[in-house]
Amino acid sequence: MRQDLASTDLPFLKMHGLGNDFVIIDSRGRDALVSPELARAIGDRHRGVGFDQLAEIRDAEEADIALDFWNSDGSRAGACGNATRCVGRLMLDESGRDSVSIRTERGVLSARRAGEEVSVNMGHPQRMWDEIPLSHPVDTDFLPLEGEPVAVGMGNPHAVFFVPDIRDVDVAGRGRRVECDPLFPERTNVEFAEIRARDEIRMRVWERGTGITLACGSGACATAVAAHVRGLTDRTVRMEVDGGWLTLDWREDGVWMTGPTQTVFAGRFDLSFLERV
Numbered sequence: 001m002r003q004d005l006a007s008t009d010l011p012f013l014k015m016h017g018l019g020n021d022f023v024i025i026d027s028r029g030r031d032a033l034v035s036p037e038l039a040r041a042i043g044d045r046h047r048g049v050g051f052d053q054l055a056e057i058r059d060a061e062e063a064d065i066a067l068d069f070w071n072s073d074g075s076r077a078g079a080c081g082n083a084t085r086c087v088g089r090l091m092l093d094e095s096g097r098d099s100v101s102i103r104t105e106r107g108v109l110s111a112r113r114a115g116e117e118v119s120v121n122m123g124h125p126q127r128m129w130d131e132i133p134l135s136h137p138v139d140t141d142f143l144p145l146e147g148e149p150v151a152v153g154m155g156n157p158h159a160v161f162f163v164p165d166i167r168d169v170d171v172a173g174r175g176r177r178v179e180c181d182p183l184f185p186e187r188t189n190v191e192f193a194e195i196r197a198r199d200e201i202r203m204r205v206w207e208r209g210t211g212i213t214l215a216c217g218s219g220a221c222a223t224a225v226a227a228h229v230r231g232l233t234d235r236t237v238r239m240e241v242d243g244g245w246l247t248l249d250w251r252e253d254g255v256w257m258t259g260p261t262q263t264v265f266a267g268r269f270d271l272s273f274l275e276r277v
């Protein structure tokens with residue numbers, strides 16, 4: 001029976017960047033196949049495979065590839081820095097080049113080798129209330145919420161709180177509440193950051209549509225931008241997240257993020273799994 005199904009098996013790759021974990025499906029040469037239902041089914045850590053985000057690779061005309069991102073609740077994410085670095089790693093290895101271009105909802109991003117690690121230019125941060133987006137005009141440097149977070153868009157919305165001691169923060173409780181605050185019409189990702197030095201930040205994250213994750217690349221970029229905007233750090237910082245360390249560098253051409261990537265395993269979904277979706 002399984003052999004009859006073999007031709008309809010769907011291969012995927014499980015990768016992670018600092019424990020921010022992804023299922024990657026390569027749809028080059030065919031139509032996109034991921035739907036909200038399929039994303040939810042694969043994203044279920046008990047009945048499916050489980051992931052923080054699903055990334056679907058697609059053909060692109062103006063870049064080497066295009067990438068679509070899905071959260072485990074079936075919603076779309078406009079940006080996903082760590083998955084961009086992971087797929088960047090695949091494309092750098094596949095092409096043998098030092099740089100590849102990746103089209104995402106927020107534009108064409110560039111991924112480069114950085115020794116054993118991968119750097120991605122996540123583009124310019126969005127600071128206008130309607131770009132992020134927020135529901136009405138407010139000071140994006142000090143949002144009118146308890147704790148006065150900074151609002152930053154990196155192709156997806158982020159609210160960054162500065163806290164004296166990260167160990168005292170109820171990330172799930174506060175994250176869940178802020179994610180759905182009416183100030184954010186498309187909900188928001190929520191970061192909590194403790195400044196350790198002008199070049200070092202400790203950050204924990206609650207991701208929109210996913211919950212607590214060990215790392216969030218776009219969230220790390222948003223946090224570095226927010227800290228610099230508030231005058232707390234320089235333009236280059238090292239950031240410790242639950243899954244390890246990233247380097248963020250806010251340059252003239254955008255926010256560069258550098259860190260490790262890892263392939264966990266290659267798997268296949270069989271037709272019976274897909275038919276249950």
Ligand SMILES: N[C@H](CCC[C@H](N)C(=O)O)C(=O)O
Nearest residue numbers: 077080081082156216217218
């Ligand atoms: N983990 C991702 C971000 C996912 C953001 C997603 N939760 C959203 O709805 O915007 C990253 O490395 O940037």
